[in-house]
Amino acid sequence: xxxxxxxxxxxxxxxxxxxxxxxxxxxxxxxxxxxxxxxxxxxxxxxxxxxxxxxxxxxxxxxxxxxxxxxxxxxxxxxxxxxxxxxxxxxxxxxxxxxxxxxxxxxxxxxxxxxxxxxxxxxxxxxxxxxxxxxxxxxxxxxxxxxxxxxxxxxxxxxxxxxxxxxxxxxxxxxxxxxxxxxxxxxxxxxxxxxxxxxxxxxxxxxxxxxxxxxxxxxxxxxxxxxxxxxxxxxxxxxxxxxxxxxxxxxxxxxxxxxxxxxxxxxxxxxxxxxxxxxxxxxxxxxxxxxxxxxxxxxxxxxxxxxxxxxxxxxxxxxxxxxxxxxxxxxxxxxxxxxxxxxxxxxxxxxxxxxxxxxxxxxxxxxxxxxxxxxxxxxxxxxxxxx
Ligand code: TGC
Ligand code: FAD
Numbered sequence: 001x002x003x004x005x006x007x008x009x010x011x012x013x014x015x016x017x018x019x020x021x022x023x024x025x026x027x028x029x030x031x032x033x034x035x036x037x038x039x040x041x042x043x044x045x046x047x048x049x050x051x052x053x054x055x056x057x058x059x060x061x062x063x064x065x066x067x068x069x070x071x072x073x074x075x076x077x078x079x080x081x082x083x084x085x086x087x088x089x090x091x092x093x094x095x096x097x098x099x100x101x102x103x104x105x106x107x108x109x110x111x112x113x114x115x116x117x118x119x120x121x122x123x124x125x126x127x128x129x130x131x132x133x134x135x136x137x138x139x140x141x142x143x144x145x146x147x148x149x150x151x152x153x154x155x156x157x158x159x160x161x162x163x164x165x166x167x168x169x170x171x172x173x174x175x176x177x178x179x180x181x182x183x184x185x186x187x188x189x190x191x192x193x194x195x196x197x198x199x200x201x202x203x204x205x206x207x208x209x210x211x212x213x214x215x216x217x218x219x220x221x222x223x224x225x226x227x228x229x230x231x232x233x234x235x236x237x238x239x240x241x242x243x244x245x246x247x248x249x250x251x252x253x254x255x256x257x258x259x260x261x262x263x264x265x266x267x268x269x270x271x272x273x274x275x276x277x278x279x280x281x282x283x284x285x286x287x288x289x290x291x292x293x294x295x296x297x298x299x300x301x302x303x304x305x306x307x308x309x310x311x312x313x314x315x316x317x318x319x320x321x322x323x324x325x326x327x328x329x330x331x332x333x334x335x336x337x338x339x340x341x342x343x344x345x346x347x348x349x350x351x352x353x354x355x356x357x358x359x360x361x362x363x364x365x366x367x368x369x370x371x372x373x374x375x376x377x378x379x380x381x382x383x384x385x386x387x
Contacts, residue, residue, distance in 0.1 A: 005259045007297045010304055014076065021058075021077050025084035028057055033088035038349040040211040041089065044204075046171070047211060050095055055126030059085065059096045061104040068108065069121030075310040079252035079303055086253035087260045090359035091212035093253040098167045099123060101246035103130030106176050106188055109241065110232040115190065119174065131172035131200075133163030133191075133217045134239045140165070141372050142387070143178070144236060150179035150187050150224065157181075157189065157224040159197075162216060165366070169215030170202040176230075177217060178239045188230035188238050197222040208362040244320050247367050248310060251303045251323035254331035254363065255296060257356045261331075262292045264351055265338035272343075285341060292334050299327040318380035325373035332360040 011019065032053060040047055047053075054060050062078045064070025071077075078100070086093035104123050107115055122128040139145045148161025159179060169175070175191045191198055197220040202213060230238070266289060269280035279285050302323045309315040335357035339346035346353050364370050372387075379385050 005262065005293070005296055006300075007293055008301065010300050013304055014080070017073070018077055018080055021073070022080045022084055025057060025059065025081050026087075028053070029084055029088035029092070033085075033092055037089045037092075037211060038352075038355065041091075041355050042210070042349055044206070044210045046213055047092070050092065051099065051126035051129050053126070054085075054092075054096050054099075055124060060099045060126055061108075061120065061124045062100065064100075064104050064108050064120060064124065068116050069124030070104070070108075071124075074307075075248070076304070076307040078249060079307050082249040082253040083256035083259075085256065087256035089211055089355065090253065090257060090363050091209050093249070093256070094167050094209065094212050097246050097249045097253070098132055099126075099130050101249055102132035102242045103174070103176050105245050106132075106230060106233075106238065106242050107190070110188060110230040110238055112227070112231050114227065115230070119190065128173040129168055129171055131166050131168045131175045131217065132239075132242065133166050133169075133175050133177040135163060135165050137162060137164045141369060143239065146178065146180060146186075148177070148179040148219065150177075150181050150189060150229075152182060156226055157229065159189065159191065159219040159222040159224050162218045164216050165203065166200075166215055166217050167209075167366075168213055169200045169217050170213045172200065175200075175217050176242075177219070181234075185234040186236050186238060187234055189224050190228040190230070191217070191219070191222060191224065192228070195222050195224075208358045210358075240317070243367060244315075244317055247320045247324040248303075248306060248315065250363060250367055251299075251306065251320070251327045254327040254360070255299050255303060257360060258292070258296050258299070258327075258331040258334045261335050261338040261353050261356055262289070262296060264353065265289065265292070265341045268342050268345070268351075279341070288337050288341060292338065295330045295334065299323075299330050302326060316380075318376055321368065321373040321376040324367065325370055325377075328360060328364045329370060332357065332364055335360055 058071040059081050061070040062073040066072040082093050134143050150157050150159050177191050181187050199218045200215050202215045269285050272279050306323050339353035375386050
């Protein structure tokens, strides 16, 4: 029997530090997430004190330098953390990847020294929760068409507009918001809870990512002090650079969800008997399991190699798109097919497949849809934009 999910000995490519981090996050997910996640998802609740717990583990801003409160780890470590968290639930990985890649990364990369010192340590510890506002009600795949405006007035800036589908909006302390200025340039700013005219209504009735809060960011003449503007960027390169980091992490995270489904399916298929034999003894079920392990192994190699390129500063946005697209699709297919191996048992919360499957419907949509990533690859091949 082989259900370890390291078929090509990828462990040999990991450092001892990488493996120690994996074990500590795996232990956390086993003891703190798996026992409560079904209840949280069924009841549309988040996990109490999740961000403080992730902060204590070093899972928030793992690659941010230690002087700013991060863990100073490499990109493979970041990927492994995402993998282990998403084996628990995509909502847990979402919480960590938004905070790390979409909030801490832009402050670290495009922020002033004062902004880094003021916000990064509190975000790393989980004392502050951040959100990231790029998508708008009328502009999802095409953020260049955004309508939100950040206009200079009397030494400060006035923010007007709305962002939609924003992870952690209802519970965020700060939001990194992208808007156009009077010269039509894209600027990033830090909006703080409590600023007049800033509200964050929750989006209810989701069938996906039910253990994560999603909402809107609404700005009605919000006065933003000049010191809250990210000084080092004034184009779409700003938000897209954040997406590079988050999409890379998601490529690893999806592997975690797929492994959780695969291992559950192997165990069930060996134990469940029909027609007098374990269902694992039938060729149709073995084909499914063999395909799962093959696809997981290919995804592991893709993400590991991408991590090496990222550590060397050589990963291209198009390579990241390919890995995000392939691995999330792979995980969603495994969630769907492995649920069938459990028959009726696959639809109840005692097993994780249905929850992973519904979560992955969001993961295949956010951070660039499956189709948009295909078009990014097509553009890279041909030099012709088909958007
Ligand atoms: P384009 O004209 O190609 O480029 C505009 C500027 O951006 C630069 N650029 C990039 N820079 C860094 N990394 C990348 N990946 C970049 N892609 C483009 C480019 O060099 C240029 O820079 P500059 O300085 O010369 O102006 O851009 P476009 O408007 O044609 O867009 C192309 C397209 C479709 C690929 C892009 O719009 C896209 O990726 N759309 C998808 C939108 C998306 O992914 N949204 C995600 C929202 S955040 C989210 O979903 C969080 S979920 C979190 C969770 O819970 O886990
Ligand atoms: P649309 O852009 O309207 O696309 C609809 C369909 O049309 C898709 O299938 C798409 O692939 C297709 N399509 C679009 N353009 C083309 C084209 N040129 N050619 C071919 N097909 C095309 N955003 C944030 O900014 N911050 C967040 O924290 C965040 N969190 C999210 C959390 C959840 C749970 C979800 C579901 C979304 C979140 N998003 C967030 C938004 C997410 O990034 C967008 O949903 C995504 O970018 C797609 O935009 P859209 O939903 O408006 O779809």
